Each structure stands twice: as structure tokens, then as C-alpha cells.
Ligand code: ATP
């Protein structure tokens with residue numbers, strides 16, 4: 001069978017490997033860190049850094065198509081990889097989602113609504129941005145942020161100095177604080193043939209900047225649900241995207257606001273493992289392998305709960321619950337804020 005190369009060996013790479021294996025593919029993981037979660041299930045693992053261009057070239061030569069579980073892959077690495085094999089989703093999807101300003105420029109260019117935003121590279125910039133956008137606001141590093149890391153909230157303009165210091169000199173973007181009623185996400189997929197399929201939107205609750213639960217179905221009116229799916233499809237089509245994408249949205253009285261996009265399988269799509277015939281991981285593998293997209297319609301209501309840090313101690317109790325499907329990542333050490341696994345509770 002063909003071999004799918006996956007950049008990144010975390011839990012997403014692990015679950016992609018399992019899905020690929022189920023479809024008869026082999027997987028080869030590229031991961032700098034030792035003993036990654038995906039190593040237990042992949043067929044082959046290369047442990048090397050992203051600046052090891054020889055290792056990258058050898059990895060590329062051993063696979064048929066390349067995909068990834070995280071969006072912060074350095075450009076030089078991508079150049080080496082792309083010289084021999086297609087990278088799916090494509091480079092443009094990566095470029096747009098690696099940088100919050102490029103992302104918002106792209107999304108607003110499509111006619112979608114984002115939070116008001118302004119680039120901030122100095123205290124002067126920040127004061128000007130506050131004058132334009134106002135407070136409350138959030139200052140975020142433009143690159144490399146996840147799980148709410150690299151962010152500082154400004155309640156009033158007096159918080160400017162502290163917020164800028166929290167960026168540690170990295171380029172940043174100030175975003176107006178959106179007074180949303182709730183957060184939802186669309187997990188969308190696009191095949192090599194251009195067909196698009198979206199999962200039913202889920203409603204997301206974050207704790208300390210980290211996704212805590214996703215509840216399906218989300219509280220959305222029929223027209224909001226249609227809007228959410230259509231805007232996700234517009235994003236994927238505009239990027240000539242192949243694979244699964246997570247589109248995070250704020251629900252407000254004035255309509256849907258796009259928070260951010262992730263060019264990969266997404267934590268808020270984990271419910272699909274127990275709510276759909278074809279889950280997001282299989283859907284992604286199908287897309288990047290050039291297969292037709294599978295049936296992602298929802299056959300159950302699900303609440304996905306992330307097991308973070310010490311939540312892992314609740315596993316013995318959860319294992320006794322009815323209608324609860326556990327997915328554990330095989331991480332040895334439970335640090336605070338570390339995603340150890342999740343449970344999908346089927347509620348209907
Ligand atoms: P992820 O792990 O999803 O990649 P991230 O670190 O990229 O997270 P964001 O999604 O930008 O961070 O923000 C994390 C959470 O902070 C959001 O889900 C939302 O709850 C809140 N948040 C972010 N930006 C705004 C905003 N402009 N207005 C209101 N709340 C916001």
C-alpha cells in the first residue's frame with residue numbers, strides 16, 4: 001500500500017495514523033521530539049529536527065504524499081519536502097494560517113468578518129491600535145500561539161505596557177474583544193476533486209484558553225448553521241484546499257465572526273470519532289490520498305470532553321460509564337495544561 005508521510009507526532013498525528021492504517025495505508029511520522037504519541041501506532045518514525053534538510057529529503061523520498069498535524073512548519077523544510085511530493089493541504093493554506101495577520105487579511109479579503117485588528121510591533125503601534133480598536137482587547141503573537149499561549153488581555157489602555165511585555169518582543173496583533181454569546185467550529189473537508197463536506201458545527205467551551213468541551217449539535221439557528229457551513233466552504237474553495245480544516249467562529253447578534261482557522265484535523269472535531277460513520281481523521285486521510293470524501297453525517301449527539309493534566313486520574317471512573325468512548329494518547333507524564341486524552345459521551 002501507499003505510505004502517507006505525517007509531519008508531527010502528537011495526538012493528532014497518532015489518530016491520523018490509526019485512521020490511515022484502517023484504510024490500508026502505511027504512515028511515516030516526522031517528529032523532532034523523542035517518544036511522541038504517534039510513535040506507538042505509526043509504521044515508521046523519523047526523529048529529526050525541521051532544519052535537518054537531509055533527514056527531511058530522506059523522509060520525503062520514503063512516502064507518497066505528505067500531510068501534517070500542525071501548521072508551524074518552517075518554510076525551508078517545506079521547500080525540501082515539496083520538491084519531491086505534494087504537500088496537502090497546500091503551502092498557501094499553511095502560509096495563511098501560520099500568521100494571524102495574513103490569516104485575517106485573507107479572511108476579510110473573502111468578505112468574511114473578523115475581530116477588528118491591527119499589527120503591533122512597538123508600544124507606539126499598540127497605543128495607536130488601542131486608539132482605533134479600543135478596549136477590552138487581546139494582544140496575540142502573530143505566530144506560534146496555541147491553547148491561548150502568547151496572548152495578553154487588555155481591560156483598559158493602562159494594560160498596554162504589561163501586554164506588550166508578555167509578547168517578549170515577538171510581532172503581535174491587537175484584536176478587539178468580541179462579546180460573543182458562544183463559540184462554535186466547523187470541521188470542513190475538501191477532496192482532491194473539489195467536493196466539500198462539513199460536519200455538523202460543534203459548540204466549544206474553553207477553560208484557561210484551552211478547549212474543554214465540544215457539544216454537538218451547537219446552539220445555532222438554521223440560518224446561522226447554513227452561514228457557518230457556507231463560509232467554511234468558501235474558505236476551503238478559495239485556498240484550493242485538500243484535507244480537513246477547523247474553522248473557529250464567534251456567534252454574535254451581528255452574525256458569525258471568524259476567530260481563526262487551522263489547516264488540519266482539529267480538537268473540536270474529535271467528537272466525530274463516535275458520532276459519524278467517517279470521522280475527521282479518516283476524512284483527512286481520504287482527502288490527501290485522493291479518495292472520495294466519506295459520509296460525515298452525524299448519527300448521535302455527542303459531548304467531547306478533553307482530559308487535561310490531572311483529569312487523567314478520572315480515567316478509571318470514566319471507563320465505567322455507559323456510552324462513553326475513551327481516547328487516550330499514551331503520554332507518560334501528566335503536566336498541567338497537557339492534553340492527555342478525551343472522552344466522547346454519546347448522549348442520544
Ligand atoms: P487554539 O488552541 O484554538 O489554536 P489559540 O492559542 O490560537 O488557540 P485563540 O483561538 O485565538 O487562541 O483564542 C483562544 C480563545 O480565547 C478563543 O477560543 C476565545 O475563547 C478567546 N478569544 C480569542 N480571541 C478573542 C477575541 N478577539 N474576542 C474574544 N475572545 C477571544
Ligand code: MG
Pocket residue numbers: 145146147260
Ligand atoms: Mg490557534
Ligand code: MG
Pocket residue numbers: 248259260
Ligand atoms: Mg483557537
